[in-house]
Amino acid sequence: MTKRKNSQDTKTETPGRFSRRRLLATAGGAGAAGLAAGAATGAAASRRDDGDGTPGAGADVALTTLGGTAVPFHGRHQPGITTPVQARGHLAAFDLAPGAGRREAAELLRRWSALAAELMAGRGPGGEEDLAIARDAGPASLTVTFGFGRGFFDATGLTAARPLALDPLPEFSADRLDPERSEGHLWVQIGADDALVAFNALRALQRSAARDGTAAVRWQMSGFNRSPGATARPMTTRNLMGQVDGTNNPQPSEPDFERRIFVPGDGDPAWMRNGSYLVFRRIRMLLDDWEGRSLADQERIIGRRKADGAPLTGGGETTPVDLAATGADGRPVIAANAHVRVTAPESNGGAAMLRRPFSYHDGIRSDGAPDAGLLFLAWQADPLTGFVPVQRKLDRGDALSPFLRHEASGLFAVPGGAPEGGYVGQELLEG
């Protein structure tokens, strides 16, 4: 089975034992690197053998690298942050039931972590918990990520342990936020390159939360990205406006990446060390308005070419944007209100975040417009020096904002990864 590395992990874990599904052969050349770039669906790279009497038992089933790739659950950081974005995603927020406190929350996080580790390895849940939804599939790069919202700390008597970084985000003038689809005590992100694997994980985690009435879903949203292998050559995914989106993200190879995205190993509070803060925004796109604009307008609004994502100042997708460049008329090539100028770290005192969104489409609204847009997910070491200054500037008016509506929001503390035998949030809950 192919092991996909989280970009921050320095070594790949050895495959675990497969009690119910045994992945036999390992992937060949198209390993983590190829998949990281979003390729490799065709070749049979690993083989699965159910040998336990479940349907298909004994059949030696070929898995592609897409199906056979597993991401480790245990590590310094949680999975699903630097993991290459998957084709399917679910976000779910849970509220603890009245009467459920610190002890019940700790039991839930222990249960969830064990379940996530099993599912991500392509196993389980077994026995009566097996819903058969993902029975024939490999792990398909499944990741499960857990976070804590501001309300969790009062609900569990842990108010003193709440990080300042969880102070509510400022109100932005363009916000039209629905409180019922915002925030929450606990947050779960699921990503996988197979829709059934992703849903199986979501359902298993929901059922586990509901056990003993511990926690109930507050809101849940689903999204998608381009499937690995869908393009002839690996490329940055596009959003529903058709733009190449994600090009100028901080890269794990950059020296200040860790410092910008993760709480340092000696940071405060101690239970958040190697963790990250997640800002979630459900941003609806006014697609009828956007699609009514000319290509030249659309490109001016962003500051990049639609065809290949290259800056309007020239070069290819990864060529740096030249914000100082002027045209023959002496005016800036990248407009003063172009999205890439307004959001650039140079325009925001160095503010940077790792954007790892999913697109969504939830049908047609009563006004006839598509209910579609971006489940915007931004990771940073501190939202006050990441998302907040940039969104403040966008709120004052960039050229893209008239085509967007922020409809839901969340801010979550996502602790570092769990060690083998431990669970996510253990230091907080048992500290």
Ligand SMILES: C=CC1=C(C)c2cc3[nH]c(cc4nc(cc5[nH]c(cc1n2)c(C)c5CCC(=O)O)C(CCC(=O)O)=C4C)c(C)c3C=C
């Ligand atoms: C507060 C932060 C941001 C929000 C909200 C946001 C919404 C949003 N963005 C796009 C499309 C694109 N964004 C691009 C770049 C970009 N966006 C942000 C921040 C927010 N975007 C940053 C920090 C950057 C990088 C700026 C830079 O350093 O150059 C791009 C260009 C390609 C890329 O670099 O990813 C596009 C396209 C949409 C559609 C959207 C809301 C739905």
Ligand SMILES: [Fe+2]
């Ligand atoms: Fe953006």
